[in-house]
Amino acid sequence: MKIHPLITKTEELADLCARLAKSDFVAVDTEFMRENTYWPELCLVQIANTEEAAAVDPLAPDLDLKPLWDLLTDNEDVLKVFHAGGQDVEIVFNFTGRTPHPIFDTQIAMMAISQSEQIGYSNLVESWQGLTIDKGARFTDWSRRPLTDRQIEYAIGDVTHLSKIFPKMLKRLIKTGRGEWLDQEMEKLADPEHYRNDPAQAWKRIKAPGRNPQVLGRLKAISEWREMEAQGKNIPRGRIARDETIADIASHPPKTQGDLAKVRGLSQGWKDNDIGRRLMNVLAKAEALPDDEMPARAPRGAPLGKEGTLVADLLKLLLKIRAREIDAASRLLARSDELELLAAGVRKNLSLLEGWRYEVFGRDALDLVEGKLAFAVENGKLKMTHVDDAAKAAAAEKAETALEQIGDEQADEEQVGED
Structure with a gap:
């Protein structure tokens, strides 16, 4: 080359x-x-x-x-x-x-x-x-x-x-x-x-402190302001204020600029410098987050509870087994949050129930939740066994045993007749 x-x-x-x-x-x-x-x-x-x-x-x-x-x-x-x-x-x-x-x-x-x-x-x-x-x-x-x-x-x-x-x-x-x-x-x-960097959407990257529209409105306003400050100075946004500091201010807004000195993560200088004044102006103008911008609630089925948590754990075990069997990364097949939703009863808008993921893993995951799949140990290794298949195999084995017994009895009778 x-x-x-x-x-x-x-x-x-x-x-x-x-x-x-x-x-x-x-x-x-x-x-x-x-x-x-x-x-x-x-x-x-x-x-x-x-x-x-x-x-x-x-x-x-x-x-x-x-x-x-x-x-x-x-x-x-x-x-x-x-x-x-x-x-x-x-x-x-x-x-x-x-x-x-x-x-x-x-x-x-x-x-x-x-x-x-x-x-x-x-x-x-x-x-x-x-x-x-x-x-x-x-x-x-x-x-x-x-x-x-x-x-x-x-x-x-x-x-x-x-x-x-x-x-x-x-x-x-x-x-x-x-x-x-x-x-x-x-x-x-x-x-x-x-990759589009919209300062007005920066608040969505921060862990939201609850679902209060007033708090989220302040979080959006402060986050957008921080992005603009950082872009203007071409410094990392964390140099202006860390995410946890932004969330804290949104939840507990200071009443005066002097109170900024009491906020964890801000220096004493904020109580009387220009950047502190700009932040207070942003807080004063912040409005409640409108309904159409409120974050969607995560889809939920029935509350997981102890039994549901166990089911989710079984699904995660199933995922590990399948990933090992086909030699693929488990994260490519399904996400942990999807497994918990499946265990809670959700059946829609889950990528593991669509396309190739359904064929490779989702069908078995659904069968496990619905009681059609069981775990078994064979030669020291965990395996998945379909309950229907196992029942059929057991029935066939019983039938074969019965036939053998009938054959043995007939042979014995014939032997007695010859004697």
């Missing part, structure tokens, strides 16, 4: 992207810094196909990234391959307002062909290539220039390994017939709405 020198010129990047646009797929990775900023600072982009690989320097003064963004977001003929690509996709979205598509994530794909829930990149490489990655450059400050040859080599390795692993993984998926399992997961990863 040809490894290019660090790309710092637009013409070099355009030529590279023109060649890569003829590939079936490209492997992509990014290096970024976000510890001290609101927006992640893109410091390096690595990209490769099966024939060539390069690192692109977004901080180079003479580089326009448009050819790269066009390849990643506009070219539907080239599959974009990432590993744990959520943050990489977010960066592309922040620059372009679009996401890479079509997309493939090897971390998610591993869930369909192994019991790995969130396999790390180094473990992926070791598993598929038998190689141990040198982690010496892991904690590089990628924003510092110049980058050393070792740093660039380390970064490019992320996509050269990926470009070799992906075709093997694809063959495994085709062989197992589980490619369709991943379609929905990949589309979710590429959904632009997942």
